[in-house]
Amino acid sequence: MSTPADPLLLALDLGTSSVKVILVTPGGQVVGRGTGDYAIRSPQPRQAEQDPGDWWAAVSQAVRAAVTPAHAPRVAAIGLSGQMHGTLLLDRQGELLAPAVIWPDQRSQAEVRAITAEIGAEALIDLTGSPLATGFQAATLAWLRHHRPDLWAKIGHILLPKDYLRWRLTGRFATDPSDAAGTLLLDVRRRAWSPALLDRLALDPDWLPPIRPAASVAGELTHAAAQVLGLRPGIPVITGAADTPCSALGAGVLTPDTLLLTLSTGGQLLLPAQTVAVDRRGRIHTFCSALEPTPQQAGWYQMAAL
Structure with a gap:
């Protein structure tokens, strides 16, 4: 049981159809939940935005549902997870393009x-760990370069979905190895x-965020974000x-003698x-x-997906 003095941890998961938020004690007791939905738009055939x-x-909406005014002062850290592979373009001032x-x-x-x-299918897989597919950031960026030169000329930053949320929370750009690997721009x-x-796709390295360990602190909640969420400023925000x-980590699937089956919008x-x-x-x-890879920790995973 938690006491009124115990710190609380706020977790945000940016899914494909909704964001899920839980407020938990360090021991894992859930004390608050919230969700917020959003739509997938298809302005043209085969497009998903x-x-x-x-x-x-x-x-x-989800944070305010999960965190009561009594709990808000106890929030000690914010963690993030989110849908993989997506592409967000920002200009040099941080405005969405x-x-x-x-x-x-x-x-x-x-x-x-x-x-x-x-590049060659085998060479690409050997470098990145995976075959290239539609929806992966590398492929989307190549399409944008060819079909939207007006946007390409204005790029200042390229982000993944959860990393955009963290930027809104902290004003800092970052990503982690697990999400970066899903771009197919990473040497795995x-x-x-x-x-x-990056050279093949004519990408300026400065457009991409620095890669930090998932458990590292990426920044602190800004005053502006705190007002929107009903929280206090200065809360540490984890890279995520x-x-x-994250599903594997939460399920305790950490070693090569265990498997995780996930069924949601996709299956893995x-x-x-x-x-x-x-x-x-492939x-x-x-x-x-x-x-992070250590003799005791599995720093990678293999996955079959539908």
Whole structure:
């Protein structure tokens, strides 16, 4: 049981159709919950977009539902997880240039074929851990470069969905290895952006956020964000991780002798891995986990997905 003096932890998960928020004690007791829904828009066939303004409004709704005025002063940290692969473009002043292109988007089929043919399927998989597919940030960016040069000329920052939320919370840009791996711009072994891939896609490295460990503190809640959410400013905000590896972490699937089956908007079967062993036939993805690699921790995972 928690006492009125115990600290509380606020967790935000930016899903494909809604944001889910829980308020928990350090021991895992849930003391508050909230949700906020938003729509997927398809302005053209094979396109899937969302308005990040809808995300932010849903976060405000969900946080205010989860955190009572009595609990608000006890919130000691904020953590994040979120849908993978999506693409947000901001200008140099931090203003959104377009709606977010999210993972179900299929517009980049020609770009997937072109990039895979130029680099070579096996070479691409060996570097990134996965075959390139539509909806992944690398493919979406290639499409935007070809079809929206007006936006391309204005890019100052490129973010993943949960990392946009953290920027709204803290005013700081960052990502983590697990979400960065889902862009297919990451050298999966080095856990760092791949200069070769950035050069191939004509991406300025300064457009991409720094990569930090998922458990690190990325910044503090700003006064402006605190007013929107009904919280106090200065709360530490954790870098966070992608939703699938966070699910594995929460379920205790941490070692190669355990499996995780996830069924939601998509379906995944996940196996933790302590080394990078890619499937060059492209049947299985290898991504970074939410943990930093150590002899005791699996820093990667292999996944089959539908």
